[in-house]
Amino acid sequence: MTCSRCGKNEAAVFYKQLTGNKIREYHLCLDCARAAEGAAVDAASPLYSLLSMMVDQGLHQAPAADPPPCPRCGLRYEEFQQGGLLGCTDCYQTFAPQLSAVLKKYHGSTKHAGRAPARAPQSAEELRRRLAEAVHKEDFEEAARLRDLLRKL
C-alpha cells in the first residue's frame, strides 16, 4: 500500500482517528508520518517508535533472507515489519531470533521479571464444569483437551 499523503513511498504507519463521529483512516510512510502535523500521528506512541526503529534497523543492516511465514497463521515477517502486529502466539516461536532483537531494542531487556498467569484450578469439579460447557458450545477440540486432563486426575 502506498502512502495516502505523498502517494509515492510504501506506507508504514497505519492509523485510525475518531473526529466527532467520523473515523478517518491514515496510511502514511514514515517521512509523511513525521511531517504530518499534530493530530495525524503521535510520535510518542509505542507503535510509532517500534515501526521507525524497525525501519532504521532495516536501513543499516544488510537485507537478510526473510524467514518463512508462520505455519499457524500464515503471517509473513514483512507484514509484521509494516504493521507492527503479530498474528498469533506461534509467531513468537516462528520469528524468535528476529523478535528477540526487537524486544531487546525496544524494551532494553528480554527477560520478563513480572508475574506469571494464575493457572486454571485443576480440580476435577472445575474440569467437569468446563467440559460440560465446551460440549454445550460444541467446542469438541477443547472438550477433548479437558477430557484428557480429567483422565490424568
Added chain:
Amino acid sequence: MLLHNMLSSKMGWASPTGPRHEVVLSSRVRLARNLSRHPFPARAGKKVLAAVLSEAFSAAARCPSLKEGARIELDEADDVDRLFLVERHLISNLLASQPVQRGVAVGERDVLSLMVNEEDHLRLQAIDSGLALKEVLTQALKLDNELGASLDLAFHPEWGFLAACPTNTGTGMRASCLVHLIGLSLTGQINSTLEELSRHGVITRGLYGEGTKVMGDFYQISNAVALGPTEEELIAGVTTAVSRLVDAESIARRELSTGSRKTHLEDLVYRSLAVLFSARLISYEEAMQHLSRVRMGLSLGWAMPADLNAVNELVVLAQPAHIQMLAGKALEPQDRDFLRATLLRRKLRRDGMEALG
C-alpha cells in the same frame, strides 16, 4: 440507546477524592492478555472473534469483580453509545471503530473493565481517582487472577505475557495518570518539564491517548516499556515522574497566584467562570479551556460559586456523546453546543450554590 442508564451512574474516577487530585485526575492500569488457542484479533476471522468474545464474557460472568456489571456487545450499540464508552475511558477508539464481535464488560463504579478483541484478545483496565497507581494495580491484578483461573492465557517463560504488538509483551502493562498542568502551560515551562520526564522512563500524551489533540491542559503520563522491570517497579517509575510533575505544577500555580501576577490569574479564572455561567452556545474545546481554568481557581482554594466535583464531572459530561446521550438522540453541532451551554450553567449553579452553603 442501550446505555442511557449509565449516564446517571457514578464515574468513580471523576470524583475529586483521590490523593493529589488537585493535579492528578485519575490513575489507570491496563493489562494486555491473549488466549493461547486463538490467533490475535487482527488476524482472526469472524468465527474466531465470536469464540473469543463468548469465552471472555462467560469468564467475566464468573469473576467476582465483573459479575455484577454490564456486558456490552458493541455491534448491538449505536454510534452514540460507542462514543459514550470511549469518552468514559471504557473502550478505545479502535474498538469503537470495529464493533463487530467486539465487546466490553464493566464492573461497578466503572473501576474495572475488560475490553474484548481490541488489538489483543483481552485488555483489562482498572481506573480510579487521584494518584493511586498502587491501589489501581492491586485491583487490576485481582481481575487478572480471576480471569487467569478460567482462561488459558498466552505466556512465554522468558518473554512473559505475549501481546499482538511486541511493545506490550512482558507485563502487558501500561500504567498512566491523567494530569492537569495548566500552571506549567501558563508559565511556559510545560515543554521543558515534560522533556525532562523522558529520563524517568515515561511517555507523555494528550487526553485521548494516541494522536488526538491535547485539550484543556490535560496530559497522560505512562510507562515507556513493558518488559524487564516488574509491575511494581514500573508503577514506582510512573509514580515518581508524576509526583515530580505535581510538585512542579504546584510551584507554578503558587507563583502565578502571588504578588503582582495574582490579579492577572484572577482575571483569567473569573472571566472563564463568567463564560461558563453565561454562554448560550459553547463547543467542547472552548468548554474544556474554561473548565481547566476554573478547576485551577478551585484547587487554589478561591471562593467561587462552583465546586471541584461538578467541574470534574463536566470535563466528562460536556463531551459530544455525553451531550447527545442526555438529549436522547444524535444532534447537529449547533444543538450540541446549545445543550452543552445549558448543562454547564445549570450544573455549575446548582452544585456551586451547595458548595458555598
